[in-house]
Amino acid sequence: MDSETTNNDGRVGVAESPVPIDAGQDTALKTLAQRMALIRTEAFGIGKSDVTMTKDGKSWTIKGHTVEGVLSEMRPLFAKHGVDFTPNLVERTYTGNRCDVIVDFEFESLDDCTDTRTIRWAGAGTDNGDKAFAKAGTNALKEMLKKRFLITDRDDAKEEIETVEHQTDEGASRVKLEAAQEAARANLEKWATTCRAALLTAKTLDDVKRIERENKDQLTSPDLASVTRTFFAELIDKRKKELTDAE
Secondary structure, three states: OOOOOEOOOOOEOOOOOOOOOOOOOOOOOOOHHHHHHHHHHHHOOOOOEEEEEEEOOEEEEEEEOOHHHHHHHHHHHHHHOOEEEEEEEEEEEEEOOEEEEEEEEEEEEOOEEEEEEEEEEEEEEEOOOOOHHHHHHHHHHHHHHHHHOOOOOOOOOOOOOOOOOOOOHHHHHHHHHHHHHHHHHHHHHHHHHHHHHHHHHOOOHHHHHHHHHHOHHHHOOOOOOHHHHHHHHHHHHHHHHHHHHHO
16 A cells, blocks of 8 residues: 655655745746836836926026936846846938937847847937937937836926937038038138238248248138238238348
């Protein structure tokens, strides 16, 4: 007859099995969808920060979600629930000083690499330098997290402390042209000041001829205003006469 195996103190032997630390502990592995739902439940309370806005020389403070604030609150939740995600750029386009991107954010369960989910999101950023792409990526990331995990966005702030007005291709080209013209004007003014000072302080006729020779390209440039060209022609003739008489 079969009999139950007993240990030395008379109690029935039971095969070892995982035992919850407390009665309320759930030992079953959760799916990625369940984990993301838990993150959403805990993320709703993310608070807003004071953000200083500046435009046209005026500053004011509003309450808003900055990308730094959102990420600092979301990182611990992703770690707590075993979720990771990777951004993958799908598309990038430029219109003037604005960059638009489409990004696939691939979420993955750290306990099951086959349990994944991809969320596609768009973002946009404007900048008169080379930061439009980075701003667009930041915008896509922050807005995806806020919308997917239901973080309130009422009276939200912009991604950047200083907003940059979007310009069309024509507008951006005009801005670049104006900047180039201003740079050329500044360079011309600097050259004219230096050349004039050199002519006025020249001590010999040979010095004046050397200065005239070294600045020939500028003095004969079609871009040089006629009034400026006439000024230097008369100044050179005057200095030559003065130094010739002095000899």
